[in-house]
Amino acid sequence: MASTRRILIGLPAYNEEIALPRLLARIAALPKSPAEAITVVLYNDGSADATLAIAREWQARLPVVILDGVVNKGLGAGLRALVGHAVANAGDDDVLVVMDCDDTHDPAQIADMLARLNDGADIVIGSRYVRGALVQGVPPLRRATALGAAALFKLLHPVRGVWDYTCGYRAYRVGVLKRAARRYGNSLVAERGFACMAELLLKLNAQGARFAEIPLQLRYDQKPTATKMDVGGNVRRLLLLLARWRLRGFDET
Numbered sequence: 001m002a003s004t005r006r007i008l009i010g011l012p013a014y015n016e017e018i019a020l021p022r023l024l025a026r027i028a029a030l031p032k033s034p035a036e037a038i039t040v041v042l043y044n045d046g047s048a049d050a051t052l053a054i055a056r057e058w059q060a061r062l063p064v065v066i067l068d069g070v071v072n073k074g075l076g077a078g079l080r081a082l083v084g085h086a087v088a089n090a091g092d093d094d095v096l097v098v099m100d101c102d103d104t105h106d107p108a109q110i111a112d113m114l115a116r117l118n119d120g121a122d123i124v125i126g127s128r129y130v131r132g133a134l135v136q137g138v139p140p141l142r143r144a145t146a147l148g149a150a151a152l153f154k155l156l157h158p159v160r161g162v163w164d165y166t167c168g169y170r171a172y173r174v175g176v177l178k179r180a181a182r183r184y185g186n187s188l189v190a191e192r193g194f195a196c197m198a199e200l201l202l203k204l205n206a207q208g209a210r211f212a213e214i215p216l217q218l219r220y221d222q223k224p225t226a227t228k229m230d231v232g233g234n235v236r237r238l239l240l241l242l243a244r245w246r247l248r249g250f251d252e253t
Helices: 021-029 051-058 075-089 106-120 140-156 174-187 196-206 231-248
Strands: 003-015 036-044 065-067 097-100 123-127 134-136 170-173 211-215 217-219
Touching: 003 021, 003 075, 021 036, 021 051, 036 051, 036 075, 036 097, 051 065, 065 075, 065 106, 075 097, 075 174, 097 106, 097 174, 106 123, 106 170, 106 211, 123 196, 170 174, 174 196, 196 231
Parallel strands: 003 036, 003 097, 036 065, 123 211, 134 217
Antiparallel strands: 097 170, 123 170
């Protein structure tokens, strides 16, 4: 009898008391498969609202693991905690799906991501820059920032099969994360903010990972609260990251 594959849905959460119940309800409504078992892994990044309490309430309805960061440290800390949890607790054939917790990503797209993993990819990215993508409600400055980052990374650090280097909606084969963790140790995710997504992508590419993209369905118009992203600060960190890796290489501990 084939073993059940675990799908860990990683949610970095900071003050998402409005969006979190909506997102968890959508995850709970996903079609069930006897070959797959879904667990939500929520990283609470020092939320000052009811995010943590809501996550605990949902443990009676869904398998929910809570990683409590206590103090707000940013997206990098959340991604590092989620990857670390998967590496320590999941099998090589299990999957870590990381998505935004603000209900702008559609959990129904996880099925397409798993299909691409089954076809041989190690990481599947929800991409804003492939045919069929839908992006609604994103402010013009943020759109321009993401597009500029994608162009710079594609020029300076091209990765086969990748156009979107910074989108936070991804599915990772856990075995690939484990191999990278053995190489990089605690520095696998070292960046604090938005740049951590590009950092992890390029480090996995350096380990020979295979990438695929699906068209992202991004509904920023459904976001119930104002963005928490420091666009200017994140742009500066991305540019510094590009410059550092261009000069010194990114395959370093």
